[in-house]
Amino acid sequence: MTALASLLARRIQATGPITVAEFMTEALQHPRHGYYATRDPLGAGGDFITAPEVSQVFGELIGLWCADTWERMGRPDPVLLVELGPGRGTLMADALRAIKVAPDLRGALRLHLVETSGVLRALQAKALGTATPTWHDRLDTVPPGPLLVVANEFLDALPIRQFERRAGGWHERRVGLAADGSSLAFLLEPAPSASAALIPGRYTGAPVGSLVEVCPAALTLAAHLAQRLNATTGAALLIDYGSSESIGGATLQGVRKHGHHPVLEEPGDADLTAHVDFAAFAAAARSAGADVHGPVTQRDFLCALGIDARQRRLLETASVAQAEAIRAGVTRLIDPAQMGVHFKVLALASPGLAAPAGFAGQSP
Ligand code: SAH
Numbered sequence: 001m002t003a004l005a006s007l008l009a010r011r012i013q014a015t016g017p018i019t020v021a022e023f024m025t026e027a028l029q030h031p032r033h034g035y036y037a038t039r040d041p042l043g044a045g046g047d048f049i050t051a052p053e054v055s056q057v058f059g060e061l062i063g064l065w066c067a068d069t070w071e072r073m074g075r076p077d078p079v080l081l082v083e084l085g086p087g088r089g090t091l092m093a094d095a096l097r098a099i100k101v102a103p104d105l106r107g108a109l110r111l112h113l114v115e116t117s118g119v120l121r122a123l124q125a126k127a128l129g130t131a132t133p134t135w136h137d138r139l140d141t142v143p144p145g146p147l148l149v150v151a152n153e154f155l156d157a158l159p160i161r162q163f164e165r166r167a168g169g170w171h172e173r174r175v176g177l178a179a180d181g182s183s184l185a186f187l188l189e190p191a192p193s194a195s196a197a198l199i200p201g202r203y204t205g206a207p208v209g210s211l212v213e214v215c216p217a218a219l220t221l222a223a224h225l226a227q228r229l230n231a232t233t234g235a236a237l238l239i240d241y242g243s244s245e246s247i248g249g250a251t252l253q254g255v256r257k258h259g260h261h262p263v264l265e266e267p268g269d270a271d272l273t274a275h276v277d278f279a280a281f282a283a284a285a286r287s288a289g290a291d292v293h294g295p296v297t298q299r300d301f302l303c304a305l306g307i308d309a310r311q312r313r314l315l316e317t318a319s320v321a322q323a324e325a326i327r328a329g330v331t332r333l334i335d336p337a338q339m340g341v342h343f344k345v346l347a348l349a350s351p352g353l354a355a356p357a358g359f360a361g362q363s364p
Helices: 003-015 020-029 056-072 091-098 103-107 116-129 194-198 217-232 278-287 297-302 307-316 320-334
Strands: 079-084 109-114 134-136 148-153 160-166 171-177 183-186 212-213 234-243 253-256 259-262 271-274 291-297 343-349
Touching: 003 171, 003 271, 020 160, 020 171, 020 271, 056 091, 056 297, 056 307, 056 320, 091 103, 091 109, 091 116, 091 148, 103 109, 103 171, 109 116, 109 320, 160 194, 160 253, 171 194, 183 297, 217 234, 217 278, 217 343, 234 278, 278 291, 278 343, 291 297, 297 307, 297 320, 297 343, 307 320, 320 343
Parallel strands: 079 109, 079 148, 109 134, 148 234
Antiparallel strands: 160 171, 160 212, 171 183, 234 343, 253 259, 253 271, 291 343
16 A cells, blocks of 8 residues: 555544545545655656647647737736646746737736645746746635636546435545545445535436535636636636537546556555546636637647647758657647647636637627
8 A cells, every 4th residue: 555545544534435536535635645746747757748748839828818808808918827736837938928919918917836746846947937927726816906827737637526326316426435444445325415406406306326526626617717716807718628519427537657657556656647528617707697608629729729820930950850749739739639628618707708719709
């Protein structure tokens, strides 16, 4: 058992099985043993790779999206540029470089990063040099005011709860101990759960054996963003993998060295992630008053923002080796068989703000 698994086993012995969300929170965020607290997980030598690490074009196009949205917002000065879960800071570094085409925005923006990991905060500080960000553990402490929010692969790291349909109702799946006490194991609560109220109404008729995931932290975040967007002017861009429709089923997975890893094994040493339920997120934001655009596929979004033209510009001055890397990166981002369709892009906006770039034809 890892040090964290032993701690969790003792906790379970003392107070009983924990929810999957509690397990996920400890595995990812435990201050001494948590996955994100203890390492930089990104890149070819790490456990997974993300779009900004694949190609600089990704962050550059998001920077241009911010500049364009800021114009639509009426050029507020100051404006908060907030990133949730900035990883190595690569997306923001590329975005800020692209934003140089809009010097007024560069002067107006105040950079705020929501990041719990000390290791990653240090890498962000290095990547962002003189941009002087302010760091936060949570969005709550970011000051009020007009804002642009960006989050890539942040929502999938938020803790989910799982419920299984039984004849008498929904029972919560928890993490307890195997019969011999030597390892962690999934088990089902014996009685229907009072928390089943969290499950969206469309699952009411789901057959016995169905499994549903809910992510209360994502729904709270959607409502919080919507409240801010209602109180001022702004937009939020959320990019992640998941389905546009709520389809149910277990998507929680462990990831290590670019492959699957059993969820309960070696907690703290593997990433844990679940597909984002964009429909549930959008519904929570809409009912808290935000306009919602999308989700659209990452491919459609990046193509609408002009990824082809951006690639051509870079190729003009690239060496043969660089050209090959640029083409491979762009292909990986938009190819339907790679990241192009699996990843979706959703925007929340202040009520009445014109549809942001990349969401043409999408009705709010
Ligand atoms: N956006 C980056 C990194 C994605 S990995 C990229 O695309 O490369 C997830 C990021 O979210 C990491 O920076 C991680 O430390 C951060 N994170 C995860 N859960 C968090 C939470 N609950 N609060 C704040 N940051 C969190």
